[in-house]
Amino acid sequence: MSSGTLYDKVWDRHKVTTLPNGQDQLFVGLHLIHEVTSPQAFGMLRERDIEVARPDLTLATVDHIVPTADQSRPYSDDAAENMMSELEENVRDAGIEFLDPPSGEQGIVHVVGPEQGITQPGKTIVCGDSHTSTHGAFGALAFGIGTSQIRDVLATQTIAMEKQQVRKIQVDGELGEGVEAKDIILEIIRRLGTEGGVGYVYEYAGEAIENLDMEGRMSICNMSIEGGARAGYVNPDETTYEWMQETDFFREHPEKFEELKPYWESIRSDEDAEYDDVVHIDASELDPVVTWGTTPGQGIGIHDPIPAPEDLPEDKQDTARRAQEHMRVEPGESMEGYDVDVAFLGSCTNARLPDLRRAARIVEGRQVHDDVRAMVVPGSQRVQRQAEEEGLKDVFEAAGFDWRNAGCSMCLGMNEDQLEGDEACASSSNRNFVGRQGSKDGRTVLMNPRMVAAAAITGEVSDVRDLEEVQVA
Amino acid sequence: MSDPTEEIPEVDYVEGTGVPVRGNDIDTDQIIPARFMKVVTFDGLGEFAFFDLRFDDDDNEKDHTFNEERFQDANVMVVNANFGCGSSREHAPQALMRWGIDAIIGESFAEIFAGNCLALGIPTVTADHETINELQQWVDDNPDGKLEVDVAAETVRYGDESVSVSVDDAQRQALVEGIWDTTALMKANRNAIDETAGSLPYVDS
Numbered sequence: 001m002s003s004g005t006l007y008d009k010v011w012d013r014h015k016v017t018t019l020p021n022g023q024d025q026l027f028v029g030l031h032l033i034h035e036v037t038s039p040q041a042f043g044m045l046r047e048r049d050i051e052v053a054r055p056d057l058t059l060a061t062v063d064h065i066v067p068t069a070d071q072s073r074p075y076s077d078d079a080a081e082n083m084m085s086e087l088e089e090n091v092r093d094a095g096i097e098f099l100d101p102p103s104g105e106q107g108i109v110h111v112v113g114p115e116q117g118i119t120q121p122g123k124t125i126v127c128g129d130s131h132t133s134t135h136g137a138f139g140a141l142a143f144g145i146g147t148s149q150i151r152d153v154l155a156t157q158t159i160a161m162e163k164q165q166v167r168k169i170q171v172d173g174e175l176g177e178g179v180e181a182k183d184i185i186l187e188i189i190r191r192l193g194t195e196g197g198v199g200y201v202y203e204y205a206g207e208a209i210e211n212l213d214m215e216g217r218m219s220i221c222n223m224s225i226e227g228g229a230r231a232g233y234v235n236p237d238e239t240t241y242e243w244m245q246e247t248d249f250f251r252e253h254p255e256k257f258e259e260l261k262p263y264w265e266s267i268r269s270d271e272d273a274e275y276d277d278v279v280h281i282d283a284s285e286l287d288p289v290v291t292w293g294t295t296p297g298q299g300i301g302i303h304d305p306i307p308a309p310e311d312l313p314e315d316k317q318d319t320a321r322r323a324q325e326h327m328r329v330e331p332g333e334s335m336e337g338y339d340v341d342v343a344f345l346g347s348c349t350n351a352r353l354p355d356l357r358r359a360a361r362i363v364e365g366r367q368v369h370d371d372v373r374a375m376v377v378p379g380s381q382r383v384q385r386q387a388e389e390e391g392l393k394d395v396f397e398a399a400g401f402d403w404r405n406a407g408c409s410m411c412l413g414m415n416e417d418q419l420e421g422d423e424a425c426a427s428s429s430n431r432n433f434v435g436r437q438g439s440k441d442g443r444t445v446l447m448n449p450r451m452v453a454a455a456a457i458t459g460e461v462s463d464v465r466d467l468e469e470v471q472v473a
Numbered sequence: 474m475s476d477p478t479e480e481i482p483e484v485d486y487v488e489g490t491g492v493p494v495r496g497n498d499i500d501t502d503q504i505i506p507a508r509f510m511k512v513v514t515f516d517g518l519g520e521f522a523f524f525d526l527r528f529d530d531d532d533n534e535k536d537h538t539f540n541e542e543r544f545q546d547a548n549v550m551v552v553n554a555n556f557g558c559g560s561s562r563e564h565a566p567q568a569l570m571r572w573g574i575d576a577i578i579g580e581s582f583a584e585i586f587a588g589n590c591l592a593l594g595i596p597t598v599t600a601d602h603e604t605i606n607e608l609q610q611w612v613d614d615n616p617d618g619k620l621e622v623d624v625a626a627e628t629v630r631y632g633d634e635s636v637s638v639s640v641d642d643a644q645r646q647a648l649v650e651g652i653w654d655t656t657a658l659m660k661a662n663r664n665a666i667d668e669t670a671g672s673l674p675y676v677d678s
């Protein structure tokens with residue numbers, strides 16, 4: 001059993017009681033909702049005639065189905081319009097704040113929470129979305145929940161959970177040129193497996209993590225779930241506090257910052273905290289990582305050979321064989337030179353301002369390859385605005401990228417942004433499952449945003465370090 | 474509220490016929506493709522379970538046990554490892570439940586998926602690779618054969634066999650004692666909730 005970790009401390013502070021079923025009942029500090037997973041929960045509440053307990057601790061946005069091109073209402077897709085109006089009605093009835101497109105604050109739920117300053121250290125945060133783990137970057141305890149649990153939270157502002165084990169992932173060393181947070185997490189998942197984290201919460205620590213900006217930490221915590229861990233976190237530090245201070249909320253309420261900071265400090269893992277497991281990773285050894293298969297654990301360094309299924313553990317062989325057939329890759333080859341048809345720069349993993357800035361430096365003065373359709377989908381309207389002000393939009397458009405409005409977009413292909421047929425996509429998102437990007441024959445190669453930029457330019461999976469970086473203002 | 478648990482049924486035992494769904498790492502996108510999630514209720518999701526594995530582009534049936542006539546009445550699904558990995562969408566167990574599944578036996582389950590199943594009163598019980606293989610084979614050979622999943626005793630009986638399976642402790646207790654409906658359980662603790670909220674520095678009461 002772990003003790004003295006952030007996880008233990010935040011858990012204890014939020015524990016209401018132990019339920020007769022043996023689970024702990026935890027108070028939820030922030031409940032984020034979006035249009036896909038919430039309507040059924042509101043429906044269940046209505047069936048039972050129960051009101052939303054704490055609308056003041058609930059925040060809604062729309063991201064999955066929102067069109068990223070023409071956003072005029074009603075949406076051209078009836079199902080999307082239907083979901084949107086259902087959400088509008090639910091939040092209006094319950095008195096929940098809604099960051100919708102006209103507010104100028106809409107975006108992917110895991111991008112807007114931190115932007116609004118409501119994702120804070122030491123909070124328990126839940127959302128009916130598995131990538132809620134993203135918010136752990138701030139030292140929050142954040143996890144995705146199912147619809148019945150959303151119902152629980154709406155009805156009681158609490159959730160029933162069992163305590164999990166804590167694995168510390170110590171990432172030491174300095175990242176090399178062109179290697180990013182995304183590569184760290186892809187490497188962690190490759191090494192520990194997509195089920196490696198089941199039953200665990202991941203604490204990311206070490207020099208390489210501390211040196212990351214908040215966006216990088218979010219990219220890592222975001223994909224905890226791809227590694228099987230329902231939550232992942234980084235202890236809050238000066239980098240975290242600086243972010244908090246810069247948000248509108250704490251600019252307007254500097255006294256709140258002073259008031260809360262001691263609490264944030266107090267929930268950091270103790271020096272002598274005990275962990276159930278510790279794993280070491282040397283960041284300096286990493287190359288940019290790309291996936292060759294159809295699970296996020298099937299990753300390799302850009303120059304490494306794709307493994308032969310028979311060299312993998314027995315329970316992974318079958319999946320690997322099917323994945324290689326689907327992706328049409330051969331063991332022994334590397335992914336370098338793999339033809340791509342689409343480049344997608346977006347998602348809650350990698351569509352924040354620094355991601356777009358880095359990618360823009362690669363595409364500046366270059367042209368998207370003739371055979372590639374490339375798009376940038378900013379993570380939020382705020383990111384979009386800032387990127388436009390900085391001139392990033394112009395850089396991308398000049399290079400031939402399509403510049404879209406904020407949303408989940410081709411990360412899961414629930415709106416009109418989808419792969420067609422067997423198109424191969426260089427994607428900065430988090431999942432390469434078969435059918436994930438809207439076409440069941442589509443092929444997804446996950447990679448960091450600069451690598452996506454490089455693939456857009458060359459038309460194939462490429463080592464971004466071979467492209468000379470151009471400086472953008 | 475007098476007894477918050479009075480309306481929650483106990484699920485200590487499920488019986489019926491089986492359907493094998495073979496393969497490791499069957500993720501939620503395969504169980505219910507995202508395009509079928511653009512709905513505001515779960516009604517009618519059953520027919521889309523495993524849709525892309527069951528139908529080709531032209532809606533012709535592919536080889537899949539869910540398409541086979543002999544398994545249409547099955548309510549116990551037998552799967553392999555890491556079933557239900559991927560997203561937290563409850564649409565996945567909802568689709569399976571609405572197709573007719575009441576219990577799932579497998580080598581292992583993704584955690585959120587198992588949790589979502591529990592919230593619907595669907596047990597997810599586990600056994601080792603060999604046991605599952607034999608069970609899948611038996612179900613294949615005996616589509617009308619009766620399977621008994623005893624959640625309380627952690628056994629599965631089929632034909633003349635009785636094999637032991639594992640059920641997560643908390644899950645077993647919740648199902649067997651009929652305390653898996655957490656909304657009812659938790660709502661009863663109103664005062665304790667307010668007390669916890671009041672002790673948190675960031676919550677305005």
Ligand code: SF4
Binds near residue numbers: 110129347408429
């Ligand atoms: S961007 Fe992708 S992973 Fe993130 S919330 Fe949207 S659909 Fe989910």
